[in-house]
Amino acid sequence: MMTEKSTFTIEELVEKAGLQIYCGADKLKTGVTGGYASDLLSDVMGNAREGQVWITLQSHLNVVAIASLKELSAVVLVKDIRPDEAVLVKAVEEGLPLLGSALPAFETAGKIFELLNKE
């Protein structure tokens, strides 16, 4: 494995935050540089940074498009919201990991924030 030791990976995030993997199991070594929590697409477009995970309850196709355009490391859908088939297909196509959290956005973001800040 060529991943740097200091980088927090999606794999660690999935394990430590207890997330589900809807797709992107082959992308787990990708580094996570931070997170951005928002359900406003223009806010994410304007302010999220490459490598961040996006925490949201929006689960439609445009979420995948934006995450891919912004080169985010993954999308975390909160409250057990599941992506539908078309969204999964597009995420696989774009190589974007879609993850799921059983918790609401506040708790999910809190957990991920804590994990990333321990690094």
Add this chain to the structure above:
Amino acid sequence: MLQTYKVTGGDFVNAGKASSSVKGILKQLNVLAGLIKRVVVALYEAEVNVAAHAYSGNILVEIESDQVRIRVTDSGPGIEDIQMAMKEGFSTASKEVREMGFGAGMGLANIKKNSDTFNITSVPGEGTTVEIINKLTD
């Protein structure tokens, strides 16, 4: 290099395709990542505005060695008060569009922030033209 794309009002499935295509071209041309990001944000918001607010639009992208010039022209309701439309938070987006997370009223501000030159003209009842010019050299 000249590229053209079409955007259809209400079509959120295909909104973003032009941005994705232009991003790919700029990457191939080895344009600095930070400069590509600006173009992508600005173009994406312009595309979404046609999908959200107009009937149909044409996108013209001229890529030269030192700059990219984008012109998005739509037929649609146009904008009565551009100054008002530019204000962050102002939006006339429909409830459905807002529920998708669009319609935060930050789009035009995002375009302006991510353009070196930004022009918008509109004829109410006819349509809107947005021009975005970004330098591709530091």
